Amino acid sequence: MQERHTNRQQYFNEQACTTEKYVIPYLSRFGRIDRQTRILEIGCGEGGNLKPFVEMGCDVTGVDISSGKIDLAHSFLEGAGEYTLILKDIYETDPAELGVFDVVMMRDVIEHIPNQERFMGFVKRFLHPESLFFLGFPPWQMPFGGHQQICRNSFLSRLPYFHLLPSKAYAGVLRRGGEDDSRIRNLLELQETGISVERFKRIVETEGYKILDESPWLFNPHYEAKFNLKPRRQWSVITGIPVLRNYLTTCYYFVLQI
Numbered sequence: 001m002q003e004r005h006t007n008r009q010q011y012f013n014e015q016a017c018t019t020e021k022y023v024i025p026y027l028s029r030f031g032r033i034d035r036q037t038r039i040l041e042i043g044c045g046e047g048g049n050l051k052p053f054v055e056m057g058c059d060v061t062g063v064d065i066s067s068g069k070i071d072l073a074h075s076f077l078e079g080a081g082e083y084t085l086i087l088k089d090i091y092e093t094d095p096a097e098l099g100v101f102d103v104v105m106m107r108d109v110i111e112h113i114p115n116q117e118r119f120m121g122f123v124k125r126f127l128h129p130e131s132l133f134f135l136g137f138p139p140w141q142m143p144f145g146g147h148q149q150i151c152r153n154s155f156l157s158r159l160p161y162f163h164l165l166p167s168k169a170y171a172g173v174l175r176r177g178g179e180d181d182s183r184i185r186n187l188l189e190l191q192e193t194g195i196s197v198e199r200f201k202r203i204v205e206t207e208g209y210k211i212l213d214e215s216p217w218l219f220n221p222h223y224e225a226k227f228n229l230k231p232r233r234q235w236s237v238i239t240g241i242p243v244l245r246n247y248l249t250t251c252y253y254f255v256l257q258i
Helices: 008-027 051-056 067-077 116-126 167-176 181-193 197-206 222-227 244-248
Strands: 038-042 059-064 084-087 101-107 127-137 210-219 251-257
Touching: 008 051, 008 067, 008 101, 008 127, 008 222, 008 251, 051 067, 059 067, 067 084, 101 116, 116 127, 116 197, 167 181, 197 210, 197 244, 197 251
Parallel strands: 038 059, 038 101, 059 084, 101 127
Antiparallel strands: 127 251, 210 251
């Protein structure tokens, strides 16, 4: 486990840095982002992705199911500007009350959500025809798509691809590595919700979204803040091969519209 997984201030700062340097310029290619822009982040966590939007003066709302993360978000965002944080499961919010947003964003969240088909249909209630729906996520089959970097066992936290083992074998390796039941349960849940590029695109098509852009990354832009590693786009020869691209691409950015 890396320090950022326990040092939430560091994690917050890294999220804010990546969003400011890469996500906002990326989104600005498709629409204007200014003080009049309404931003919704689903699964906002400690609020790192929201901070740059708050500092720009945008109308910012974050929703998360974790009370601990919402508490930290209030602490970390103090003094940055005005914002709204909602402690709820997104399905328990009232779309009619919240209204529609110009940008709905999710970074490293969709791969944690059960029944992504239902979820992608529900999110449309927060969108108008010109809204931008941004999603960034690691394909499940990529080297650390199982988020095994959160393991306390230092060897397992650096071991790529072993999350692709069958569930029983995967749990056995984690148990032998000394991981506690709670962490094993969380990692196994990710086996159920991890998503490939192909499956994501099928859901997008079924739910009637338009893909404005897809950007595959060999080196995730977030790796700059985490590892001082410059972002690099994936080679087109790799992204043109379904299934294989999931194993060799660390992150995909998508911008959707209804």
